[in-house]
Amino acid sequence: MSRTPLFDRLVDDAAVFPPGLAPLDVAVREHLDRRTQPYAGHIGTLLVPATDVVELARLASLDERTAAQPLEVGLVVRPGSPVHPLVEAAGLLRDDARVVLTGVELGWSTDWRSVLELDVPVVVEVGTGADQQTGLDDIAAAVDADADVIAKFRTGATPSWPWPDEHALGGFLDAVILHGLSFKLTGGLHHAVRGRYGTEQQHGLLNVLVATHEALGGAEAPELAQILAQSSAELLAERVSRLTAVDAARVRASFTACGCCGVLDPLVELAALGLIAEHPHLDR
Numbered sequence: 208m209s210r211t212p213l214f215d216r217l218v219d220d221a222a223v224f225p226p227g228l229a230p231l232d233v234a235v236r237e238h239l240d241r242r243t244q245p246y247a248g249h250i251g252t253l254l255v256p257a258t259d260v261v262e263l264a265r266l267a268s269l270d271e272r273t274a275a276q277p278l279e280v281g282l283v284v285r286p287g288s289p290v291h292p293l294v295e296a297a298g299l300l301r302d303d304a305r306v307v308l309t310g311v312e313l314g315w316s317t318d319w320r321s322v323l324e325l326d327v328p329v330v331v332e333v334g335t336g337a338d339q340q341t342g343l344d345d346i347a348a349a350v351d352a353d354a355d356v357i358a359k360f361r362t363g364a365t366p367s368w369p370w371p372d373e374h375a376l377g378g379f380l381d382a383v384i385l386h387g388l389s390f391k392l393t394g395g396l397h398h399a400v401r402g403r404y405g406t407e408q409q410h411g412l413l414n415v416l417v418a419t420h421e422a423l424g425g426a427e428a429p430e431l432a433q434i435l436a437q438s439s440a441e442l443l444a445e446r447v448s449r450l451t452a453v454d455a456a457r458v459r460a461s462f463t464a465c466g467c468c469g470v471l472d473p474l475v476e477l478a479a480l481g482l483i484a485e486h487p488h489l490d491r
Contacts, residue, residue, distance in 0.1 A: 213416065213447065213455040214483050219251040219281065220470045221393070223259070225365070227468030231259055235266045239278065245485050246474045251464050252309045257282045257296035264303055273305040280306055286314025286332050290321050297325045312359065315342035323354055330391055332359040335375060339382065347386045357463060358388050362410045363395025370395070376410060377418065377431035384422045384461060393466040399476035400440045410435060412465065412473045413443040413482075419462045420454060444480045 220238050222229040229237070238253045255263050260282065267273045280300070284293045293311055300308045310328035313319055315338070322329055333342035342358070349356045360379045364370040371379075383390045392415065398404060401411040418426075418434040426434075437443060450458070467473060478485045 212452065213450065213459060214249045214474075214477060215459075216251040217249055217412075217459075217464060218470050218473060219254050219391075219464050219466045221254045221466040221468045222470065223255060224283075224466070224468050229468075231255070231262055232266055235263070235270070235278065239270060239272050241470070242272075242276070246471060246478075246483070249474050249477075249483060250470055252279045252281045254281045254283050254312070254466055257284050257293045257311075260296040260299050264300065264306060267303070267305040277305050277307045279309050281310045281312060281330075282308065283312040284314075286334075287316075288314070290316065290318050294322055294325060297322075297327065315345065319345075320349065323349070323356075327355075329354070329356045330359045331356060332361065332393070333379075335371065335379075339379065343382055343386045343388065347388060350388065358383050358386075358390040360390065360392055361394045362392050362465075364407070365394070370408065372408075373401075373410075373432040373435035374428070376415075377428045377435055380415075380418055380422050380431050381426075381428040384419075389461055389463050391462070391464045391466070396465045396467055397469055397472040399473055399480060399482075400438060400443055401436060402438050411437075411443070412477070413440075413447055413480075415462060415465075416458055417443060417446050420450060420458050423457055423461060440480060444482060447482060 222234040223231055241247055241250055267278045282293060282296050290313060293313055297308055297311055300306050308327055310330060311322050312330040314332045319331055331346050333339045346356050346358050361368055362376060395409050396412050398409055398411055399413050401414045414435045414437055418431045421434060422431055477483045
């Protein structure tokens with residue numbers, strides 16, 4: 208049984224980021240193309256480095272499709288980067304009729320709150336261990352003060368970030384939900400199900416959805432790790448199919464999106480499992 212609302216706008220388009228590294232003009236064109244192609248209803252915003260904002264605005268102005276329906280964009284700076292360029296980049300789009308800024312993303316630091324002046328949704332990436340606890344505490348305090356902020360965690364490896372296994376990811380899910388925060392994930396979620404792809408282990412999107420549901424029901428990190436390690440597509444698909452509409456809404460209120468440089472990769476696999484339609488109703 209399809210639970211399509213569970214997957215609505217679930218995968219943000221991170222085509223320009225590693226390992227995809229699509230040229231910006233290609234990423235913009237293909238993202239606009241996908242608004243009228245299969246899986247359109249399951250694709251979220253286009254994620255773009257804040258440093259590319261001028262070129263982004265130029266490309267949007269040259270595509271006639273953005274006159275009728277602006278390009279939805281999230282601006283990103285990597286953890287460890289200065290915050291001020293993100294504030295400046297967002298300001299450049301404030302009066303741009305061709306681009307809608309859906310939010311900004313950055314790593315947690317002691318000065319991350321300067322982006323709150325932008326009055327757009329903010330996504331703050333946290334690390335592991337004590338840094339994660341400090342970051343989540345800080346984000347929760349901002350949310351308590353009515354800021355529109357969610358947490359982010361990186362599920363894929365980078366040269367400076369080792370792949371977080373099921374225990375690390377399960378610990379994050381446990382912690383973020385105990386803090387009462389919504390979250391998104393980035394990097395590594397190219398597949399529907401946990402497994403070894405090529406030479407690397409990768410997390411599965413269905414695993415995360417099921418684990419989020421269980422965490423909201425009170426499951427703790429060890430049990431979440433078991434779910435995240437599950438490699439049976441049939442079992443995970445069956446568990447997702449049992450979710451009610453209320454369950455699905457609650458899961459997605461918590462797990463808001465994931466960024467993927469191959470935006471269609473997990474969607475094609477979800478369709479093969481019968482969980483979404485290859486040609487969903489286009490309501491965007």
